[in-house]
Amino acid sequence: MKTWLEKRAISRRSALLGGSAAMAAVVAMDGATAQAQTGTHEAHGDHPGSLGSRIRSATTPAPAAPKSGEALLGATPAPAAGGALPTPPVLKVRPGAAATLGMKTQSVQLGGRPARNLRAYDNVTARQYLMAPTLEFGQTGAFGVRLANGLPRNPDQAQPHVVNVPSQFNTTNLHTHGLHVSPEGRSDNVYLEILPKGTEAKYADGETSVVGGFDYVYALKNHTPGTFWYHPHRHGSVAVQVASGAAGALVVRGGTGTIDRVKGIDGITEQVLLIQQVMLNPNGELPDFDTLWNAPGNGATAEWTVNGTTGRTLAMQPGEVQRWRIVNTGFQAEAKFALVQASGGAPVNVTLIAMDGINFSPKAATVQAVYLPPGGRADILVKAPAQPTKLLAQVGQYVVKGQGGPTAGLTAGFEIGGVWQEAAFAGDPATVFTVDVAGAPKAMALPGDPLPRPLVPEITAATTPDACRYVVFGVTKVTAPNGTLKNDLPSYNPAAMPSSFKLQINGELFCPGRVLFQPPLGSVDQYVVSTPGVHVFHIHVNPFLVTEVEGQPLSTPMWRDTMLVGPNGYKALTKYTDYAGTFPIHCHILDHEDVGMMTNVTVVDPTSKTRVAAVTHGH
Numbered sequence: 001m002k003t004w005l006e007k008r009a010i011s012r013r014s015a016l017l018g019g020s021a022a023m024a025a026v027v028a029m030d031g032a033t034a035q036a037q038t039g040t041h042e043a044h045g046d047h048p049g050s051l052g053s054r055i056r057s058a059t060t061p062a063p064a065a066p067k068s069g070e071a072l073l074g075a076t077p078a079p080a081a082g083g084a085l086p087t088p089p090v091l092k093v094r095p096g097a098a099a100t101l102g103m104k105t106q107s108v109q110l111g112g113r114p115a116r117n118l119r120a121y122d123n124v125t126a127r128q129y130l131m132a133p134t135l136e137f138g139q140t141g142a143f144g145v146r147l148a149n150g151l152p153r154n155p156d157q158a159q160p161h162v163v164n165v166p167s168q169f170n171t172t173n174l175h176t177h178g179l180h181v182s183p184e185g186r187s188d189n190v191y192l193e194i195l196p197k198g199t200e201a202k203y204a205d206g207e208t209s210v211v212g213g214f215d216y217v218y219a220l221k222n223h224t225p226g227t228f229w230y231h232p233h234r235h236g237s238v239a240v241q242v243a244s245g246a247a248g249a250l251v252v253r254g255g256t257g258t259i260d261r262v263k264g265i266d267g268i269t270e271q272v273l274l275i276q277q278v279m280l281n282p283n284g285e286l287p288d289f290d291t292l293w294n295a296p297g298n299g300a301t302a303e304w305t306v307n308g309t310t311g312r313t314l315a316m317q318p319g320e321v322q323r324w325r326i327v328n329t330g331f332q333a334e335a336k337f338a339l340v341q342a343s344g345g346a347p348v349n350v351t352l353i354a355m356d357g358i359n360f361s362p363k364a365a366t367v368q369a370v371y372l373p374p375g376g377r378a379d380i381l382v383k384a385p386a387q388p389t390k391l392l393a394q395v396g397q398y399v400v401k402g403q404g405g406p407t408a409g410l411t412a413g414f415e416i417g418g419v420w421q422e423a424a425f426a427g428d429p430a431t432v433f434t435v436d437v438a439g440a441p442k443a444m445a446l447p448g449d450p451l452p453r454p455l456v457p458e459i460t461a462a463t464t465p466d467a468c469r470y471v472v473f474g475v476t477k478v479t480a481p482n483g484t485l486k487n488d489l490p491s492y493n494p495a496a497m498p499s500s501f502k503l504q505i506n507g508e509l510f511c512p513g514r515v516l517f518q519p520p521l522g523s524v525d526q527y528v529v530s531t532p533g534v535h536v537f538h539i540h541v542n543p544f545l546v547t548e549v550e551g552q553p554l555s556t557p558m559w560r561d562t563m564l565v566g567p568n569g570y571k572a573l574t575k576y577t578d579y580a581g582t583f584p585i586h587c588h589i590l591d592h593e594d595v596g597m598m599t600n601v602t603v604v605d606p607t608s609k610t611r612v613a614a615v616t617h618g619h
């Protein structure tokens with residue numbers, strides 16, 4: 001019987017590619033002149049009237065797709081091996097303006113192999129790399145994103161859509177993961193569906209689904225600055241699209257008094273690092289859910305890439321400090337990210353200043369690695385050694401407690417009893433890029449204490465919650481033909497779903513119209529999260545303050561919005577501020593979410609006549 005780790009382990013090819021072969025390529029290309037394409041594009045309010053009105057009706061013309069053509073394999077020069085690590089282009093959005101994101105079919109060279117017909121965001125100037133642009137917002141204002149769905153029409157559009165059975169993989173929408181914004185209307189409303197351009201209007205109901213494109217607008221109010229991200233969240237096609245690389249960073253840039261203006265952080269070089277886990281069949285494609293669910297038995301594999309590449313080089317000067325914004329955009333696997341000496345493999349300490357976009361305060365943490373569930377982010381300050389050298393950036397799954405070894409896993413990345421918890425890689429990690437420390441010394445200092453407090457609710461581990469919410473992620477065990485219980489997940493069989501097996505929260509599959517909790521606006525809840533397996537808890541709109549992991553109180557409680565959960569679970573506090581409305585909580589192993597491991601929470605405004613704004617238009 002396969003263990004959970006074996007079931008979910010990504011291809012061991014990644015370790016091979018990250019090992020001697022990739023290193024040989026790096027050495028061979030040392031000093032080469034290959035340049036990463038980067039760029040900054042300011043979005044201007046060219047269609048201000050189209051934002052802020054009610055949801056587009058089915059008959060309203062969709063916004064035009066970006067003019068640039070589709071990137072087909074061979075249509076653009078294949079990127080050279082080696083060379084500089086590319087950086088996602090930046091779409092800086094001004095208050096009142098909108099950026100355009102095009103969802104398209106794209107074929108690119110991904111790390112060491114061709115990837116064909118991926119569903120991914122148009123990557124603007126850097127289109128030969130699979131990396132979505134970075135959206136940059138300010139702390140306050142209405143920031144627009146015009147999403148254009150340029151994917152082909154769904155072949156199964158006319159077929160009945162059964163909830164929790166993945167289908168219609170070309171229908172999309174947009175989630176701003178981690179942003180504290182309204183979950184309703186044109187904001188972070190993941191119950192909307194954006195059908196492919198050209199879909200017959202009869203399939204759009206004008207209230208929860210539209211054809212071709214949609215103008216989102218996100219009203220931020222003194223938002224905490226940090227590293228967030230965006231990705232599709234249309235129930236049933238989330239995993240297929242995110243596993244295609246449809247995911248980009250979303251940076252909220254802070255002003256005076258915030259972490260971004262601290263001496264030693266303000267103005268230093270930043271790198272967005274999108275950790276990717278793109279699942280491809282032997283033909284280099286990800287056509288459907290079956291491909292990723294039945295991997296690797298069906299021949300589909302995923303390799304770790306960063307910004308669409310492997311084996312690239314990031315240049316730093318001796319003594320230089322850079323800020324790296326790391327996003328685990330993988331659809332499924334937790335990732336440990338670490339820097340080690342190329343010679344000897346000794347760990348290199350880094351300074352962790354934020355998790356899930358919320359900065360540490362008053363102190364940063366000195367750590368050997370960061371531990372990111374799918375959907376998690378870390379901001380680290382990397383100080384290059386004083387002498388020229390080479391460092392390796394490694395990514396891999398890590399040993400999870402109870403799932404492959406005695407080393408702590410679910411506690412990794414937290415401070416317990418005054419000790420920062422680390423965990424070993426599970427197997428050989430992939431070397432995703434090399435840091436080449438060379439050139440003139442650049443004496444830069446790390447920031448001192450205290451770091452300013454993040455702009456989050458003023459609650460602490462001592463805050464008394466108004467209610468306690470139990471959330472249990474569970475898999476219904478399936479009776480095998482011989483009558484014994486199977487612990488592993490059965491093969492995905494659309495014809496037998498959803499009755500054959502159930503990935504559930506509190507014993508229930510996702511039901512669009514059902515609301516699990518109805519907390520009042522402004523109240524504080526304690527979440528007690530657990531599972532007999534291993535899953536990933538994510539709440540939209542409001543982050544949570546983790547106070548206790550596996551029965552052990554944290555030395556310093558930590559704000560998160562996405563977190564691995566295991567048998568002994570954890571406790572966290574959240575306060576529902578600013579925004580009433582309905583949003584999901586779900587497992588961020590996205591194939592789990594697509595088959596039903598999701599439920600709804602409605603934050604009720606006691607002053608409103610509408611007691612429960614339940615979602616009534618499910619699909």
Ligand SMILES: [Cu+2]
Pocket residue numbers: 473534535536587588589592593597
């Ligand atoms: Cu799960």
